[in-house]
């Protein structure tokens with residue numbers, strides 16, 4: 637038995653015959669917090685979508701918890717927060733309802749929520765610092781709080797692996813801190829994380845390994861790299877000026 641959580645071997649993804657991922661291999665083991673970094677359009681989202689089976693591989697294999705992806709059925713072991721598509725869905729659901737929907741894969745639609753479901757929802761809300769907003773319509777929350785709601789939804793399913801696509805992009809610093817805290821708790825409980833990021837900000841201390849995707853290939857796999865020249869980048873915002881010893885603020889772009 638190994639503790640392999642995700643394994644991509646020689647993965648290739650092409651959209652309309654245009655290769656977007658070329659011969660990518662990546663292995664994530666239990667307890668790792670792996671950040672996938674890289675410039676816009678380098679293939680980061682495509683990589684995690686391929687891991688989840690949301691886009692097909694044209695070559696190579698994906699293995700999840702030691703099971704070939706095509707035979708994998710235990711999707712409740714994985715929590716996924718996709719890239720945000722903008723605030724305000726117009727759905728008048730409350731924060732608690734959205735978070736509770738993260739339990740559906742575990743309890744089934746036809747069974748009413750039990751005490752384990754209610755506890756998991758309450759814990760997830762607390763983990764992201766939104767307990768006091770549970771009864772509020774999601775649309776009344778800030779963008780960062782809405783993002784925290786989606787993260788709580790994933791946490792409520794009590795996954796072993798969290799996959800997050802740019803979880804803190806465009807999110808206010810209070811929400812970034814709350815998210816980092818929630819992730820810290822998840823990892824302390826034995827969870828594994830694979831996340832796509834542009835800016836690591838308060839997350840950088842949690843990241844155990846960084847994978848840099850460049851033109852559809854893995855250009856680096858190891859320590860979090862120094863963001864070369866990022867202070868000179870136009871539009872750069874210094875996200876944590878009080879903590880210069882934390883090396884990564886922005887990477888790629």
Ligand SMILES: Nc1ncnc2c1ncn2[C@@H]1O[C@H](COP(=O)(O)OP(=O)(O)OP(=O)(O)O)[C@@H](O)[C@H]1O
Pocket residue numbers: 651652656674675676677678679680681682683
């Ligand atoms: N469904 C699709 N059909 C066709 N092309 C796509 C599709 N999804 C992504 N692409 C293209 O594939 C390339 C990689 O996209 P991807 O979203 O994986 O990059 P990314 O590194 O996540 O970028 P970003 O940081 O902008 O999200 C881009 O050129 C993108 O335009």
